[in-house]
Amino acid sequence: MLGAAVIFATHAAFSRQIDANIEQASAALLVEYRGDGLKGVIEAISQQRGPGPISLGTALFAPGGRRIAGNLVTAMPEPGWRKIVFVDPVEGTDPARAKVDVLPGGYRMVVAADLESLEAIDRTILGMFSLAFVALLVFGILGAFVLAAYLRRRLHGIEATAVAITSGDLGQRARVGEADDEFDRVAASLNAMLDRIASLIANLRQVTGDLAHDLRTPLARLRNQLEAMRQTGNECDRAGSLDRAVEQTDDVLTLFDAILRISELEEGGLHRAFSQVDLSGLVADIGESHLPLAEDRNHSLRLAVEDGIAVEGDRELIAQAVINLIENALRHTPDGSTVELSARRDGDKAVVMVRDNGSGIAEGDRIRVQDRFVRLEGARSTPGHGLGLSLVRAIADIHRAELVLGDASPGLVVELRFPGAPA
Secondary structure (H helix, E strand, C coil): CHHHHHHHHHHHHHHHHHHHHHHHHHHHHHHHHHHHHHHHHHHHHHCCCCCCCCCEEEEEECCCCCEEEECCCCCCCCCEEEEEEEEECCCEEEEEEEEEEEEHHHEEEEEEEECHHHHHHHHHHHHHHHHHHHHHHHHHHHHHHHHHHHHHHHHHHHHHHHHHHHCCCCCCCCCCCCCCCHHHHHHHHHHHHHHHHHHHHHHHHHHHHHHHHHHHHHHHHHHHHHHHHHHCCCHHHHHHHHHHHHHHHHHHHHHHHHHHHHHHHHHCCHHHHCEEEEHHHHHHHHHHHCHHHHHHCCCEEEEEECCCCEEEECHHHHHHHHHHHHHHHHHCCCCCCEEEEEEEEECCEEEEEEEECCCCCCHHHCCHHHCCCCCCHHHCCCCCCCCHHHHHHHHHHHCCCEEEEEECCCCEEEEEEEECCCC
């Protein structure tokens, strides 16, 4: 398209230049005619260069068509602008651009320009662009093959990884180069996705194994209770076994309720029903309601709540998270321990803190205890299934809050840091 545009533009420019030269020469001859008549025209034409290659030729024709002056060998053309054919003494027949003026008495004056130079320019430009087009075509084809080979090589690694994954090799990863181009970013994203999938599968396996392990004990106890009921004939013993069987069933149902609740929270979507929650009032109510429980377990529960703290969220979920933290602290600390519950502002955060002076949790275990069914050695003798902190973390995540476990020196400090703390 560029070549065609250049050819047409160049041809038109040179054509206009040729017409201007013809127009100028024709005007000069007309001036001679107006001054000296036919004699002046013939004299001016005779002063043109003699036989040879003609670039700008002239001729004067009598009314009958006979050429009476000039070096342009051609038949008498019609008036106006015409494309004629003349005989060049050297090159033979050539095309020419001509202007034919009619003079009084039927005489015709012809001024013409040879079009050979214009055609030569057209051929030169056409040849140049044809050569450039062929060169670009060759380089384009070679570039396409090189690019195709590069793309095939880069995509082969990603494809091989995908094929290996579908074949069950979850440890396979795509190669990430140092160029940091689109393929490297896709490979890195694929690897991140595969790492996440592997993590989820490992978590699923762990949850399945832990669930089977945690269900084994209560189900075994339940079976024993039912077996005892079947063998005993004493109504009083049968009633006691029945009560214990109901307790074991409730324990299993509580376990499943906790798992389902965590799954529901992790799926998200509950934030659409969020509203403003009076965090100060909620924490104060929870703390006061747990004072009798703390006294029954020979613990001291201290309460410190700033007024006017509010957050966006679900009141019941936040309450469940705070209750879980308090009950964990009461359950896993020895008699005589002190548990502190507080709510305060910390910059743009609203912080709920539960602190105890028990044995605490080692720094290396503080992340692990937030997973499902994880129970440390010191907690295996206490009731529970290791889902308390998992539920708290799920509630924190849906509220875009941080769950932070730290060292209370001695003991454990757990903070729920909610975004925003309106006064």
